[in-house]
Ligand SMILES: O=P(O)(O)OC[C@H]1O[C@H](OP(=O)(O)OP(=O)(O)O)[C@H](O)[C@@H]1O
């Protein structure tokens with residue numbers, strides 16, 4: 001299948017969007033008191049770390065930044081409850097370790113992911129967080145929101161709204177993993193011609 005790929009955000013656009021989101025987070029939360037950033041593996045982790053660096057540059061104060069693997073909490077794994085419970089414990093422990101054992105209890109959590117689509121990944125992330133403690137609030141930041149939600153989930157911070165069809169796919173490349181910063185949209189030629 002031949003794919004056509006279009007760049008919708010380049011390195012500069014990504015940098016500017018993340019910088020704007022850092023300012024929006026500070027504005028909405030009136031600073032960073034009681035705020036914790038949590039990136040969803042894998043690319044959400046690097047986005048959260050970049051925002052943490054930007055916030056430190058702006059405010060001069062470090063912000064705690066952790067990481068979460070939601071695989072165990074995905075709703076397509078719910079058939080095997082034992083696996084979910086065992087792997088869920090592991091994910092919760094990994095999250096706690098990444099936070100240096102700082103509790104999320106009564107904190108304002110800002111979740112990061114690269115793409116928001118159906119919302120199922122974020123639902124899984126919220127379940128994992130709730131197994132870890134009782135945050136005061138959960139906010140959501142995404143680099144690209146492509147619509148097509150299947151759950152009532154809405155981001156608080158958006159790098160770019162990207163209207164898409166179900167046949168398209170958004171791909172986020174980040175320097176830390178992919179050697180470049182770029183957001184692309186692809187669509188199969190077959191679908192485009194149909
Ligand atoms: O809103 P949703 O429908 O849950 O889609 C969004 C998720 O899809 C992608 O992850 P994916 O599971 O495709 O794995 P990847 O991170 O390896 O791309 C992306 O990184 C988001 O986490």
Ligand SMILES: O=c1cc[nH]c(=O)[nH]1
Nearest residue numbers: 115117168169170171
């Ligand atoms: O287009 C999409 C949909 C889900 N996850 C992605 O990374 N891209």
